Amino acid sequence: MSEQRQRPIQEYEREPVPQEARLGLKSFVGQYAGEHVAGTELMIGPLFLAAGVSAFDFIVGLLVGNLLAVLSWTFFTAPIATRVRLTLYYHLEKICGRKLVAVYNTANGVMFTVLAGAMMTVSATALGVYFRFSMPGLTDTLPTGPGWVAAVLLTGALFSVVAAYGYRFVSRFANMAAPWMVLCFAGFGVIGFRQMGLESVGDFWRVASTVVWKGGDPMPGQVKFTFWHVMFFAWFCNMAWHIGMADLSLFRFARKSWYGLASAAGMYIGHFMAWIAASVLYAVQLHQDPGNTAVLPGPLAYRACGLAGLLCVVIAGWTTANPTLYRAGLAFQSLRPKSSRFKVTLLTGLVASVTAVFPVVTMKLLDFVALWGMILMPMGAVIFVDFWILPRLGLRGNFAEVSGRSINWAAGLAWACSMAICALLVLRGGVQIFFVSLPGWFVTSLLYLGLSWWMQKQTALAVARARLPEL
C-alpha cells in the first residue's frame, strides 16, 4: 500500500512508464484486495441465491471462474501492459484514432455512472434500517415511495459532492478502511453460517448444500443459475478490466507481467469470500422469513453485525462509488477537455443518483455487469489482435497513428458488428447474456483481422496508384 501511495504525481498519460516509476507486487496485491471488496458484492452474493444456485455449482463455479479471471489478467492484460506501458486510452488512440476513443469513453462513462448509481442504492438501504421507509423488493423496477427517493437522492448528492471535491481524501480513506472491511465481510459469513445452523467446520458441506444453497427453482424474475452461469459470471464480471484491457492503465506500472497474478487477492477475497458471505446473509433472511425476498444490503448486514454491519455497507458503497464517479467524470470530461472536472463529476453524480432511484439496475446487477463486459470487451479483442497478430501477418499495428487517421474503421466496425451480433444472439438466438461475450471476443478478433487486412491493402493500393504518375 505504501509503495502504491509513493507513486509519483506524474501519471505518464501520453508516454511509457519509465523504469524508475515501476512498482512491486505488493502494490498490486493491495490495490486488487481493496478495490474488489465493494458495496456491490453485498448485492451480487444474494442474487446468486435468488437464482436458485446449488452449493457445488456456486462454490466450484466461483473457484474456477475466478481462476479464469486471474489468468486473463495474467496472460491477456499484463503482458501487453508491461511491453507497451501506456494507458488504455492512449494505446486505443494509437490503434483506433481519437474519435473512436471518444465513443469508447462515452460508453465507459455511461457504464461507470450506472454502476455508481448501484452503489448509491446499496448505501441508501442502510438508511432504510433506521428511517423505516419502504424499500424495493427483488422484482421492483420503480421507486417504492418518497422516503426511498429522498434517501437515494440524499446519498447520491453527498457522494457526488465528495467525489467532485475530495477524491483524494476518500481514496485515502478507502485504503485505510479496506483491511477492516475485509474482516467485516468475513464476520458476515461466520455469523451467517452459524445462524444457518453450522456448528463445526466439518459440517460445512452438509449445511451449505442442504440449508444454504439448496438449488431448485429461481425466484420470480430471476434466471436459473447453473455451474456454467456462476463460472462465466465470475470470469466475465470484470471482463472490461482484463479481457477488455482497461487494466492496461494499471499494469503499465508493473515491473513484471506475472504481477497479473496479484488480481487473485481481489478475486478470492472480494469475488469469492465476500460473495459467499453476502449470499449466506440472504440465506439467513430467507430462513427466518421466507416471504421476505428483498435483497437489501443494509438490513442484511444489520441483522448479522448490527451497527458495525451498517457502517460497513455505507463505507463499502461510498468508497467504491467515489472512484467510480471520478472515473465516469474523467471519461466524460475527455470529450470536452476544457470543461471543469468538478462540474462534470458533479453532473455525472446527479445523473447516477437519478438512476439509483430506480432499483431495476441494482436488482438486475448480474445482467448489468454481464452487459458491461459485452459492450467494452470488443476493444480488448482489438488491442490483443493489433498487438500480437497483425505484426505476424505483415500488417501494421497502431494503424490510426501510422496513417494519421482520427478513426480506424476496422476497429470501429469490428466493435459495432460484434455488439450487434452479440445483441442478436441474446435477443433472438436464445444465448444468455452471461455467455455471449465468449463468442463475441472471437467474432471481434476475426472481424478486426479481416477488416484490417482489407483496409491496409486498400490503403497500400491507393498509395501505389498515387505514386504511379510519378514513375
Next chain:
Amino acid sequence: MKRLAQLLSVLALAGTLLPPCLFFANRLSLPATQQFLLAAAALWFVSAPLWMEHKTGN
C-alpha cells in the same frame, strides 16, 4: 505514539474477527458480538489514520 496506534489497530482487527468466531463457537451472544464489532470499528477508525497517514507521508 505510532507504535501504540499500530498496536490498537491490530487489536481492532482482532476485535473484528474474534467476536464472530466466538459467536460461532457459542461463546458469545449475538448482541454482545455486535457490540464488540462496533467497538472494534471505532477503534480501527480512530487508530488507523494515526499510523497509516504517517506511513504514507500524506
